[in-house]
Amino acid sequence: MEGLIYNMKGLWFTELQNSGLKISCLANKTLHWEKTEFQEVGVIDTEIFGRMLLLDGVIQTTVEDEFVYHEMISMIALNTHPNPEKVLVIGGGDGGSIREIVKHPKVKEVTLCEIDKGVVEASEKYLPEISFALADPKVRLLIADGIKHIQEHENTYDIIIVDSTDPVGPAVGLFSADFYKKIDKALTAEGIFVAQTESPFYNRDLISRIQADLSDIFKVNKLFLANIPTYPGGLWSFSLGSKKHDPENVNKDNIPDLNTKYYSKDIHFSSLVLPPFVKELMP
Numbered sequence: 001m002e003g004l005i006y007n008m009k010g011l012w013f014t015e016l017q018n019s020g021l022k023i024s025c026l027a028n029k030t031l032h033w034e035k036t037e038f039q040e041v042g043v044i045d046t047e048i049f050g051r052m053l054l055l056d057g058v059i060q061t062t063v064e065d066e067f068v069y070h071e072m073i074s075m076i077a078l079n080t081h082p083n084p085e086k087v088l089v090i091g092g093g094d095g096g097s098i099r100e101i102v103k104h105p106k107v108k109e110v111t112l113c114e115i116d117k118g119v120v121e122a123s124e125k126y127l128p129e130i131s132f133a134l135a136d137p138k139v140r141l142l143i144a145d146g147i148k149h150i151q152e153h154e155n156t157y158d159i160i161i162v163d164s165t166d167p168v169g170p171a172v173g174l175f176s177a178d179f180y181k182k183i184d185k186a187l188t189a190e191g192i193f194v195a196q197t198e199s200p201f202y203n204r205d206l207i208s209r210i211q212a213d214l215s216d217i218f219k220v221n222k223l224f225l226a227n228i229p230t231y232p233g234g235l236w237s238f239s240l241g242s243k244k245h246d247p248e249n250v251n252k253d254n255i256p257d258l259n260t261k262y263y264s265k266d267i268h269f270s271s272l273v274l275p276p277f278v279k280e281l282m283p
């Protein structure tokens with residue numbers, strides 16, 4: 001598998017995080033590898049982060065640090081919308097975001113639209129602690145193209161979450177202004193959109209372009225941050241577009257306790273406080 005190298009010190013997985021940066025993890029074993037119609041899907045067991053999902057040699061999630069990403073991509077929007085009954089996740093075939101979303105008492109139905117069946121199957125088999133909620137009765141699992149799905153579902157979802165890979169190859173379209181306009185149409189009148197939007201250190205142009213696009217479409221546009229050790233630079237960004245509700249104006253007393261390990265009532269607000277070098281990316 002791409003990135004796995006044996007040397008005298010053992011089996012090391014290395015991700016080329018960008019043209020000048022690599023991260024290496026000591027691996028105990030390769031549990032799964034397959035080439036699907038869309039990408040290379042791998043699961044390895046690592047010394048520090050436990051089992052790790054790789055897509056085209058890029059770390060997607062690990063058993064040890066996944067909670068940060070999955071709680072944050074889900075909880076800020078869920079606790080900002082007054083009645084998040086219908087939620088859509090595009091991508092996210094590992095099921096981690098779904099696990100968080102079904103925790104919310106107001107969610108009635110969550111649709112997962114993942115293009116690659118191989119990601120869902122590998123996650124169900126090797127990452128059960130992340131994927132188990134895919135079997136929840138509130139979940140509707142579609143193996144389909146997310147862009148096509150939102151085009152066919154106007155005024156349908158209260159929250160849309162784009163839990164994508166990096167903006168290369170098949171995911172490029174999920175980071176475009178055209179896509180955000182379609183998201184806007186697929187959302188209901190008080191709808192909220194959240195997407196993972198990469199590193200504020202290494203993807204600065206991308207983040208400022210996304211925020212500018214969102215500010216053209218949505219009444220409220222925000223960026224929030226979380227620390228994810230296996231992603232480039234550790235500090236990670238999420239972008240939010242909202243038709244009405246501002247995550248900064250949420251009443252703290254109304255945030256339910258949903259058994260989270262990173263997200264909390266305080267983190268809800270503090271994650272939206274941007275250091276000056278990130279604030280300057282905002283329009």
Ligand code: SPD
Nearest residue numbers: 059060061092094164165
């Ligand atoms: N650099 C990797 C970014 C991956 C973001 N998506 C992760 C999907 C986890 N559900």
